[in-house]
Amino acid sequence: MSQPAPQSGKPIVLGIAGFSGSGKTTLARELARAFNGIHFPLDNYYLDLAHLPPAERAHQNFDDPALIESPLLAAHVAALARGEAIERPLYDFPTHTRILDRTETIHPAPLVVVEGLFALVYPDLLPLYHLRVYVETAENLCFERRLRRDILERGRTEESVRRQYADTVHPAALAWVRPSAVHADLTLDGAENLDFKVEEVVAWLRQRGLFTFSD
Secondary structure, three states, X not given: OOEEEEOOOOOEEEEEEEXXXXXXXXXXXXXXXXXXXXXXXXXXXXXXXXOOOHHHHOOOOOOOHHHEOHXXXXXXXXXXXXXXXXXXXXXXXXXXXXXXXXXXXXXXXXXXXXEOOOOOOOOOOHHHOOEEEEEEOOHHHHHHHHHHHHHHHHOOOHHHHXXXXXXXXXXXXXXXXXXXXXXXXXXXXXXXXXXHHHHHHHHHHHHOOOEEEEO
């Protein structure tokens, strides 16, 4: 692919959503790489649960969109879209707390890829996107991918993964993630080849003149 650049000179913002295991993160990372952009996952914006006892924190439903500080998330995405740098919070997942007095400076880039379960859920985020993508993937494939990832990369047991999936992950996906697909401009098949999905996004951006492509 030739080197792309935003037609307007300002960052282009994409939102990518889908079930856990749909392939949305892999797509977001590849688009950010191809466009010299930023992969911007929602996970940094989980609420700080330091006010709760550790045992109670662990029992919160992290598959509920209410656990994300969406106003701050939207404000930061809007700033990046204006070409401004932000101070993104740092989240400590083992303790479910934000790291005090530390942030990560994120500078604007040609493409900002906002990715996560709830990327198309929050009303204050939707107007900021130039393109809204939903990755539609069969539920059995989503589960197989999540099971493999959690066992191999996170050291979890198969039983614990299955229990969490049944108790919170799948119900939340049906309640919030799947209905958010109605907001998508482009729906992609999560089982398709990654390069093909990237080309579909590139074609959409080309057709609408959002990016120019030069050698």
